[in-house]
Amino acid sequence: MSPEDYVRQAYRCILRSDFAEAILCFEAAISESPGDAEVRYRCSITYARNGRLDKAIEHALAAVALDGSKPEYTLHLQHLQALTLVHEAKGLLEAEGKGSKNPYRPITLLKEAVMLDPLNGDAYVWLALAYSRMNEHLQAIAALKEVISLHPDDAGLRQLMKDLQKSLQKYMQ
Structure with missing residues (x-):
């Protein structure tokens, strides 16, 4: 053939x-x-x-x-690379209690994923969670605002935003 x-x-x-x-x-x-x-x-x-x-x-x-x-080839590759970085960061965040050597590594990976694929909503959500775990609530809220702009009707994201804002208020007290 x-x-x-x-x-x-x-x-x-x-x-x-x-x-x-x-x-x-x-x-x-x-x-x-x-x-x-x-x-x-x-x-x-x-x-x-x-x-x-x-x-x-x-x-x-x-x-x-x-x-x-062909830009579609490059965009596709960047999308795949971003997915890989998000997957790696998620693994690090989920294993966080097991003695992570560098607690900022997931943030670095997720920021790179967002740069590669600015439309990857999961990258923003995980970045917000990673920032929140480091008590960097303002950055967490900023990351979550980005994903909400991509998915304005997502009730789960709005609830997560409320939770992050509460965490910030508690942290400020």
Whole structure:
């Protein structure tokens, strides 16, 4: 089969929600035409939808390396990198009671995630929580204001804002 045939087959698999088979088709297309940035990009998206960030980033990096002129490739790569940073920061925050060496590391990771993907709401929420844990409530509120501007109708975010404001008031007393 030609690379185009494999890509068509991959999309048929995606329409059937058979993402594992779609990935195999994309990988076959890449084997036939390893220099095709578009196929790498599409394969990366499918890996990401399947929760395989490691492989998604591998193919996104390849797509950017092959054709750095397409902004969608770069934006996709940045989005994936931000997801990875948020995941790492969440792990550090959840393991916080187990003797974290650098309590500011999650904040650093989350700030980098926000820079890479300013539309990543999870990054802002986790950044707010990380700041709050460090008793940096003003920064927590600022981070939460950013995500509320992205999701103005989210009642959970508004409740979190009220909780952070209460924490700030208690801290100020």
